[in-house]
Amino acid sequence: MKCIEVTIWLFLAAVVSAKPPNMVFMLMDDMGWGDLGVYGNAAKETPNLDKMAAEGMLLPSFYSANPLCSPSRAAMLTGRLPIRNGFYSTNAHARNAYTPQNIVGGIPDSEILFPELLLQAGYATKIIGKWHLGQQPQYHPLKHGFHEWFGSPNCHFGPYNDVTTPNIPVYRNASMAGRYYTDFPINRSTGESNLTQLYIQEAVDFIHKSVGAGSPFFLYWTPDATHDPLYASKTFLRTSSRGLYGDAVRELDYGVGVILKLLTQLGVASDTLVIFSSDNGGATYAKEMGGSNGPFLCGKETTFEGGMREPTIAWWPGTVAGGTVSHQLGSMMDWFSTALDLAEIKEPDDRIIDGMSLLPILVNGTVTDRPVFYYRGDELMAVRYQMYKAHYWTWTNSIDEFNHGTDFCPGEEIANVTTHDQVNHTSQPLLFHLGRDPGEKYLIKPKTAEYIEAMKLIQPIVDEHHKTLVKGAPQLNYCDPAVMNWAPPGCEDLDQCLPVPHHDQTLCYWPH
Numbered sequence: 085m086k087c088i089e090v091t092i093w094l095f096l097a098a099v100v101s102a103k104p105p106n107m108v109f110m111l112m113d114d115m116g117w118g119d120l121g122v123y124g125n126a127a128k129e130t131p132n133l134d135k136m137a138a139e140g141m142l143l144p145s146f147y148s149a150n151p152l153c154s155p156s157r158a159a160m161l162t163g164r165l166p167i168r169n170g171f172y173s174t175n176a177h178a179r180n181a182y183t184p185q186n187i188v189g190g191i192p193d194s195e196i197l198f199p200e201l202l203l204q205a206g207y208a209t210k211i212i213g214k215w216h217l218g219q220q221p222q223y224h225p226l227k228h229g230f231h232e233w234f235g236s237p238n239c240h241f242g243p244y245n246d247v248t249t250p251n252i253p254v255y256r257n258a259s260m261a262g263r264y265y266t267d268f269p270i271n272r273s274t275g276e277s278n279l280t281q282l283y284i285q286e287a288v289d290f291i292h293k294s295v296g297a298g299s300p301f302f303l304y305w306t307p308d309a310t311h312d313p314l315y316a317s318k319t320f321l322r323t324s325s326r327g328l329y330g331d332a333v334r335e336l337d338y339g340v341g342v343i344l345k346l347l348t349q350l351g352v353a354s355d356t357l358v359i360f361s362s363d364n365g366g367a368t369y370a371k372e373m374g375g376s377n378g379p380f381l382c383g384k385e386t387t388f389e390g391g392m393r394e395p396t397i398a399w400w401p402g403t404v405a406g407g408t409v410s411h412q413l414g415s416m417m418d419w420f421s422t423a424l425d426l427a428e429i430k431e432p433d434d435r436i437i438d439g440m441s442l443l444p445i446l447v448n449g450t451v452t453d454r455p456v457f458y459y460r461g462d463e464l465m466a467v468r469y470q471m472y473k474a475h476y477w478t479w480t481n482s483i484d485e486f487n488h489g490t491d492f493c494p495g496e497e498i499a500n501v502t503t504h505d506q507v508n509h510t511s512q513p514l515l516f517h518l519g520r521d522p523g524e525k526y527l528i529k530p531k532t533a534e535y536i537e538a539m540k541l542i543q544p545i546v547d548e549h550h551k552t553l554v555k556g557a558p559q560l561n562y563c564d565p566a567v568m569n570w571a572p573p574g575c576e577d578l579d580q581c582l583p584v585p586h587h588d589q590t591l592c593y594w595p596h
């Protein structure tokens with residue numbers, strides 16, 4: 085009797101473990117570390133995210149691979165620094181480059197995205213929201229690991245006139261379904277849009293369908309309401325004490341609640357790893373129309389902590405213990421290795437992967453020493469190891485841009501740190517202790533024993549990194565009006581094809 089019971093139990097265990105877990109990655113756009121109640125936001129307007137953290141693991145020392153959206157997203161999906169996967173520019177030193185609609189490049193076919201490997205392993209894969217790895221058809225999600233797509237290749241900037249600049253298309257799978265502003269309205273005077281509601285509904289439908297089909301699924305949920313121009317639906321407009329930005333956060337928090345509740349109701353919560361994070365820091369230059377980076381210096385576009393430390397939560401009831409905090413130095417690139425580990429897929433061994441599997445951290449709370457690299461374009465600006473961060477270069481933006489009103493560090497000028505020149509500190513890096521000084525304000529003096537000891541750890545890591553680095557071919561150097569979204573696939577069916585202008589390929593101008 086006992087023997088039979090054991091046999092049945094073993095059989096059930098084998099059946100259960102035969103199906104790898106589902107994964108839901110919720111990646112926000114320009115949301116800051118300090119925007120969530122659980123991360124200390126005084127408005128406390130994120131009850132669902134706070135609950136997610138209470139039921140899961142908070143990762144307060146988690147970093148994006150870049151302070152800007154396209155390179156950050158490309159790094160997450162490839163597990164590789166943008167300098168390796170090509171999401172950078174060499175047009176000028178240390179410039180933030182991305183994928184506006186006139187960019188010629190995009191994600192190279194030679195890069196392996198983890199959804200490509202999940203798809204081969206039998207996962208149903210869907211992206212809902214912003215892609216940002218290139219708007220030309222060869223770069224689209226359905227060519228790089230996704231079965232399904234609802235969303236857009238670029239930011240929702242506009243409205244445009246469709247004469248000098250086309251409105252950005254929204255896709256369903258490989259074909260356009262319409263364009264922002266005309267078919268998917270965003271009211272620029274009120275900030276009203278139903279897009280977040282559409283993205284929530286798409287997620288609900290996909291989860292229902294995948295659970296029904298019994299296949300493991302990967303959902304990459306990447307709504308962009310917290311990216312300029314901000315938007316929220318009528319139900320959420322003017323409900324936040326923080327203004328329109330807070331309205332957008334509240335609606336996204338609501339969406340997180342809907343998705344987690346659905347997973348629970350469908351009985352798959354214990355088979356699903358859910359990650360919440362953001363692509364880069366809050367856009368401090370937008371002042372009260374941007375996010376909060378908590379105690380950290382500056383924000384988006386910079387390699388100070390505010391630019392790259394992300395509000396990260398992991399949720400997996402029954403596997404990740406509730407109410408836990410991990411001080412692991414984590415990277416968005418780790419989700420690449422973690423996803424492969426969970427699906428028992430061998431990591432590619434023909435290339436350097438910068439991520440590491442977080443499974444031991446999530447399951448057992450272990451902590452592993454490892455560095456964090458802060459890149460801006462083609463330059464390694466800073467390195468963190470343990471509590472120390474060394475800046476090899478500092479730059480906010482040019483004094484000319486600053487004098488014309490673009491301030492990446494409003495209210496946070498720190499002498500010799502938030503510099504308006506690109507300052508090369510390589511011969512004597514600026515060193516901070518992020519434990520006692522999370523805001524990077526108090527320089528550790530170079531002649532002190534602490535400085536000397538810390539640099540003895542950091543310098544060999546930097547030397548080794550430079551020595552072994554093989555840079556990918558830069559993808560973000562060329563721009564051309566002919567590659568814009570004039571005639572996206574499927575435009576014929578909607579009668580929305582616009583005339584394509586002549587090619588005029590030039591080096592893109594990246595001001596900062």
Ligand SMILES: *[C@@H]1O[C@H](CO)[C@@H](O)[C@H](O)[C@H]1NC(C)=O
Nearest residue numbers: 230231232233256257258259
């Ligand atoms: C998108 O692709 C999925 C998966 O192949 C399919 O089930 C769905 O019907 C497609 N949607 C449209 C509108 O073509």
Ligand SMILES: *[C@@H]1O[C@H](CO)[C@@H](O)[C@H](O)[C@H]1NC(C)=O
Nearest residue numbers: 269270271272273274275276
């Ligand atoms: C935006 O909303 C305002 C107020 O409801 C309305 O008057 C205006 O027509 C709307 N604009 C667009 C482009 O729909």
Ligand SMILES: *[C@@H]1O[C@H](CO)[C@@H](O)[C@H](O)[C@H]1NC(C)=O
Nearest residue numbers: 268269270271276277278317
């Ligand atoms: C949002 O959807 C509601 C209900 O369908 C509709 O009345 C409203 O006009 C939509 N708003 C926008 C900005 O599209």
Ligand SMILES: *[C@@H]1O[C@H](CO)[C@@H](O)[C@H](O)[C@H]1NC(C)=O
Nearest residue numbers: 442443444445446447448450
């Ligand atoms: C967690 O720790 C247990 C006990 O040491 C070990 O057997 C298991 O492999 C670890 N799991 C992971 C994912 O590291």
Ligand SMILES: *[C@@H]1O[C@H](CO)[C@@H](O)[C@H](O)[C@H]1NC(C)=O
Nearest residue numbers: 497498499500501525526527
């Ligand atoms: C900034 O650097 C200059 C030149 O090295 C130095 O003279 C000055 O004391 C520094 N200022 C501060 C506040 O550290």
Ligand SMILES: *[C@@H]1O[C@H](CO)[C@@H](O)[C@H](O)[C@H]1NC(C)=O
Nearest residue numbers: 177476507508509510511512
């Ligand atoms: C930065 O400084 C280091 C050390 O002084 C020097 O070797 C390097 O060439 C400098 N880099 C640039 C781009 O000036």
